[in-house]
Every structure is written in C-alpha cells, then in structure tokens.
Amino acid sequence: MNATTTRGALLAALACLLVGGSFTANSVLGDYPYAGGQFLRYALACLLLLPAAGKGAADRLRALTPRQWSRLALLAAVGMVGFNLAVIAAERTAEPAVPGVFVGCAPVAVAVLVPLLDGRRPQRVVLYGSLLVAVGAFTVQGWGRTDGTGIAFSVCALAGEVGFAVLAVPVLRPLGPRLLSATVCAVAALESAAVGLLVDGAGWLRRPDTVETAALLWQAVVVTVVGFVCWYMGMQRIGAERATLFSGLIPVAAACTAPLVGTGSYGPAQAAGSALVGLGVALGSGALRRAERKRGPRGRAFRGNGRPEYRGVRVPERPE
Template identity: 75%
Template sequence: MNAISLRGALLAAFACVLVGASFTANSVLGDYPYAGGQALRYGLAALLLLPLIHRPGEPRPAATLRLLTGRQWGRLALLAAVGMVGFNFAVLAAERSAEPAVPGVFVGCAPILVAVLVPLLEGRRPTRPVLYAAGLVAAGAFTVQGWGRTDLSGILCSVGALAGEVGFAVIAVPVLRPLGPKLLSATVCAIAAAESTVLGLVLDGGGFLRLPTGAEALALVWQAAVVTVIGFVCWYMGMQRIGAERATLFSGLIPVSAALTAPLVGTGSYGLAQAAGSCLVGLGVAIGSGVLGRRGATAPQAEAPAPKADAGPRAVRRSANVL
C-alpha cells in the first residue's frame, strides 16, 4: 500500500470512527423534531465549511459551481436527499417498529453493494478481494450488532436506510472529482438543510423548529462541527484517494466504534460477540485495503485525484440524526 492509499484509508477509517462514537449525542436528540434537527445540523455545517472551501490562488467556489451542469446539480440534490436526509429518516422510521440493531445489520451490507455497483457503473468487473472483504465486513457488523425485534415495516425502512448508505458513496462518485471533498461537503450540506426545511414545513408546519435545550444544542453542534464537517470531509478525501469500493469497507468500523464507546456511557456492553465481530471487520478492512495483499499486487481502482485547485479536500443507528 503506497502513501496515498494509506492516507486515504486512515481518513475513511477516522470518519467512520467519528460516526460510531457519536451515538451518545444521537440519543440526546430523540425528542427533537427530526426535520428541524437535520436543518440545523446541515445548515450549521455548511456555514462552518465556508471558510475552508477557498484558498488564495485557487478558483473561487462560486465559479466552480457555475460550471456544473443541470444533471450534476440534480445528482447533488439526489445525494443530499437519499444519502443524508432520506437515510436518517429511514433509520428513524425503522426504529419505530424495530430494534436499532435491525437497520444496523442492513446498513452493514452496504460494502457488498458498493463493491458491485461502482465497478459496474464504470464498465469494469468487481474486484474479487474487495468483494470477499466486503462479505467479511458485513458478517462482522452483524456479529457486533446482532439481530433484534422487527416487523415488515421495520425491514422495509431498514432497506431504505441501506439504499441511503449506498447512495452516499455511489451517487457522489461523479461529482467528487470536479468539486473536491470540501466544496462537495459544503454544497450537499446546504442542499440537505434546504430539503430538511421543506420536509419540516410539509410534515410539521411552523413547529418543525424549536429552541433546543442545552444538551440538545451541544449534541447538534457536535454533529454539525465534528461528525458532519470533519467526518464528511475526511470521508470524501479518503474516497478520492482509494475509491468508493474500498472506502465503504470502513463503514464496518461504525458499529465497532459504537460498541467500544457504549460502555463508557452505560448504554451497552462489549463482550465476546462484539470482540469477534470487530476482528472480522478488521480482517475484511485489511484484506480489502491491500494491507494483507502481496507486495506489488494491483490495488483496486481508486478515484482519480482531483485537480490541485480542488485537492483539499454512514451507519446506524440509534436516532434520525446520524450521518
């Protein structure tokens, strides 16, 4: 594994660990209006990203955005709707009739779908090592989380959450190169905030926003500044370097990170099943990322790096305010 691939792997891993460790904040927002929470989270994240998206000597972000086609803008709107707002809404809906582990298990299958879909969309064959690694990661995620009570509605909504997690990676691939990780993150956050506002007005009217409590405000700031700003930028920087197939393998670290941190706040325990599942996830990530591959072996195709101007730069599931 070369330095660029290693850096990309570490960035993707860090982003997923941040998401997994954020479930304490998610539990605090259980009573806050869903759409309002999403609008605040993504709106604040977009504002925090603004100072980061332009450097002296680089094209202005507005000029870059003006070059996007209508189809690319549609893709960005779809990315925000499916991979962000829709994903979180599906998780919330699933947990109304299913235990949190159920959508977690479905979302744990995302690496398998991404490992198949991305190569097919690019006109090439899926890479066998990545497919095998994705299977190990999915099995490890299932072992960490287990299975819980559910019904047909919970299963269907969990499938929707899986689609959102896959979409968060697959839909972004064609727009990552022209925008770069930072501008892409800022743009989709602004779009997601607008979409959440419209959804809130339709579902709850003027009551979709309320003044958060102190704990809720801290949780929203944590999600916006850490999970969204840092997490999204690191995720897309990693995906830019190692490709969507290998980056999505690291989503298996989300339930592992959640399981490791749950005992610290008294919301769960870490036992033999969690340890075994963590080992499976680690093995799958190591195989898929090339750590265990032969020296000189060809790595799975990664995204081409963005031009220098753009080179600066989910999942699961305890509440609707996840990645």
C-alpha cells in the same frame, strides 16, 4: 501501501469512527423535531465549510451541469436526509441493531455497483473483504425484534448509505472534498426545512436545550464537517469501493462507546465481530496482499536490497 493509499485509508477510517461514535449523540435527540435538527446540523456545517472550500469555488459551482446539480440534490435527499429519516422510522418498530445490520451490508452493494456503473467487473478481493466486513458488523450488533415495516425502512437506510458513496463519485472530482461537503450540506439543509414545514408545520423548529445543543454541535462540527471532509478525501484517494469497507467500523465504534454512557456492553461477540471487520478491511484494501509480496517463497523475508534472510541470518550473495 503507498503514502496516498495509507492516508486515504486513515481518513476513511476516521470518518467512519466519528459517525459510529455519533450514535450516542443521536440518543439524546429523540424528543427534538427530526427535520429541525437536521436543518440546524447541516446549515451550521455548511457555514463552517464554506471558508475552507478554496479559491474558485463559485466558478466550480457555476460550471456544474443541470445533471450534476440533480445528482447533488439526490445525494442530499437519499444519502443524508433520507438516510437519517429511514433509520429513525425503522427504529420505531425495530430494535436499533436491525437497521444497523442492513447498513452493514453497504460495502457489498458498493463493491458490486461502482464497478458495474464504471463498465468493469467487481474486484474479487474487494468483494470478499466486504462480505467479511458485513458478517463482522452483523456479529457486533446481533439481530433484534422487528416487523415488516422495520425491515422495509432498514432497506431504505441501506439504500441511503450506498447512495451517499455511489452518487458522489461523478461530482467529487470537479468539486473536491471540501466544496462537495459544503454544497451537499446546503442542499440537505434546504430539503430538511421543506420536510419540516410539510410534516411538522410551525413546530418544525424550536430552541434546543443544553443537552440537545451539545449533541447538535457534535453532529454538525465533528461528524459532518470533519467526518464528511475526511470521508470524501479518503474516497478520492482509494476509491468508493475500498472506502466503503471502512463503514464496518461504524458499528464497532458504536459498540465501543456504548459502555461509556451505559447504553450497551462490549463482550466476546463484539470482539469477534470487530476482528472480522478488521480482517475484511485488511483483505479488501489490499493490505494483506502487499504484506505477502514483501515476503519471498517459503517464508523468506526480503530486505530492501533484495537479499533474503532466514530467521534473522542474512544469506550471502553468490559469487558472480
């Protein structure tokens, strides 16, 4: 990998690891009003992101077309507010693994949709890698109890995860990762407030206790501010198809952190699934192919000067 690709892969991986670790924070917010929590999270994140948006942010926002603003509103509604709502609704009648399995299929959907929307064929290697990632995510999480409603909301959660990547592609270039993150957080905060007033009425927002405050701060500062910026910076460098491969790290991170708080265990199935996710990411991102190109035929390893070595013994050059 070159420096740009490597940096993009690391940024996307970090973002997904942060999201996976945030599931622990979600577990302590079960009694807090959903819309109010989302409003506080995204409003605080927007305030923190605005100073980092860079010079000319206002001009870039004014230059957006109505269609681009509509896309930003849809991105916030589907990929942020709607995604979180769908996961919560799914977990009312299904075990958490069920929406997790559906969300784990996001790399496959993005690997197909993004090229088709761009007028090109899906890349076979990326598609194969995304399938491995999806199988690995399923292996890590397993399958749980559910019903038709749980499956329906899990499908909605999958649509939200896919929309978070696909809908951002046309507006990432004009806004950049930081301003895009700040803008969608502002829109999501407004949408959350509207949902709260419609659904919960006057009780949509209350003062959180100490534990809820810590969880909301983690979600706002670490997962949203750091995670969103890293995600879109990674996507800017390696593209939505390859960046979404790293979403397979979300269930892996959740499985690794669950034993720390006593909400789960990490066993052979989780280890096998983690290995499949790693293999799928390496294959889809092109890391395996680049490693093979550095080796010559029949196992010969080439140095920078193009001269092969066999078992550490350098082969002398032929006389001209």
